Amino acid sequence: MSNITFTMLKPDSVRNGNIGAILDKIIKSGFIIKAMKFTKMSNEKASKFYAIHSERPFFNDLVEYMTSGPIVAAILEKDNAVNEFRDLIGSTNPEEAEEGTIRKMFAKSISENAIHGSDSDENAKIECEFHFGADEIY
Ligand code: IDP
Ligand code: MG
Numbered sequence: 001m002s003n004i005t006f007t008m009l010k011p012d013s014v015r016n017g018n019i020g021a022i023l024d025k026i027i028k029s030g031f032i033i034k035a036m037k038f039t040k041m042s043n044e045k046a047s048k049f050y051a052i053h054s055e056r057p058f059f060n061d062l063v064e065y066m067t068s069g070p071i072v073a074a075i076l077e078k079d080n081a082v083n084e085f086r087d088l089i090g091s092t093n094p095e096e097a098e099e100g101t102i103r104k105m106f107a108k109s110i111s112e113n114a115i116h117g118s119d120s121d122e123n124a125k126i127e128c129e130f131h132f133g134a135d136e137i138y
Contacts, residue, residue, distance in 0.1 A: 002080070002081070002082070002121045003077050003078060003079055003080070003081050004034070004075060004076070004077055004081050004121075004124055004125070004128060005075075005076050005078075005081040005082045005085045005117060005118045005124045006073070006074070006075055006076075006116075006117075006118045006123075006124050006127035006128045006131065007026070007073070007074050007076060007085065007089075007115060007116055007117055007118075008066075008071045008072065008073050008074075008115065008116040009022055009023075009071060009072040009074075009114070009115055010065070010066065010071055010112070010113070010114055010115060010116060011065065011066065011067075011068045011069035011070065011071055012065075012107075012108065012112045012114060013072075013106060013114045013115060014069055014070050014071060014072065015069055016106070018106050018114070019072055021106070022102055022106060022114070022115065023072075025088070025102060025105075026076065026088070026102075029078075029084075029088050030078050030084075031076040031077065031078045031081070031084075031085065032076065032077045032078065033074055033075070033076060033077075034074075034075040034076065034077050034137050034138060035074060035075040035128070035132045035136050035137040035138065036072065036073070036074040036075075037072070037073050037074075037131070037132070037136070038070055038071075038072055039070060039071060039073060039131075040067070040069065040070045040071065041066055041067050041071065042067065043063060043067055046062075046063045046066040046067050047063050048130075049066075049127070049130060050062055050063065050066070058111060061111060062111065065111060065112060073131045073132075075128045075132060075137060081124070082117070082118055082119070082120060082121055082124055085117045085118070086117050086119065087101075088101060088102060088117075089101060089102045089103050089114075089115050089117045090102060090103040090104050091103065092110060092113060093110040093113070094107035094108070094109065094110070094113055094114075095110075102114060102115050103115065
């Protein structure tokens with residue numbers, strides 16, 4: 001699955017009307033959409049998704065933010081997808097993100113940072129399967 005990654009356009013991207021612009025950038029960067037849904041995560045689902053951060057001081061705020069409105073979840077395909085997509089979204093903190101990256105262009109802060117991208121092939125597989133059934137992937 002090294003050619004697959006998982007993304008979420010986070011609630012601030014949906015609220016601020018940036019779904020179209022962000023998807024356009026993703027597609028023009030050569031990613032192919034394999035699965036996509038407009039959905040809202042429950043508290044339980046967001047807590048499970050970010051379980052690795054459960055001991056961090058920002059965990060409760062993170063779950064509150066990620067459940068504050070709908071998201072767009074998607075599976076994307078490209079050679080070396082995980083690394084290529086992390087390059088496209090930029091640093092976690094948009095102030096440190098490179099010019100032209102999605103977080104530089106659309107994120108307001110380190111907490112509300114517009115978009116998620118898997119950080120490894122192993123996590124990409126877990127995250128894709130967390131959000132999508134086999135019959136939802138094309
Ligand atoms: P990533 O999304 O760039 O992989 P992670 O370290 O995995 O960054 O953190 C997950 C999410 O938690 C971030 O995207 C951001 O929404 C939030 N977050 C990370 N670090 C901080 C912080 O220091 N303060 C507040 N929120 C944070
Ligand atoms: Mg991460």
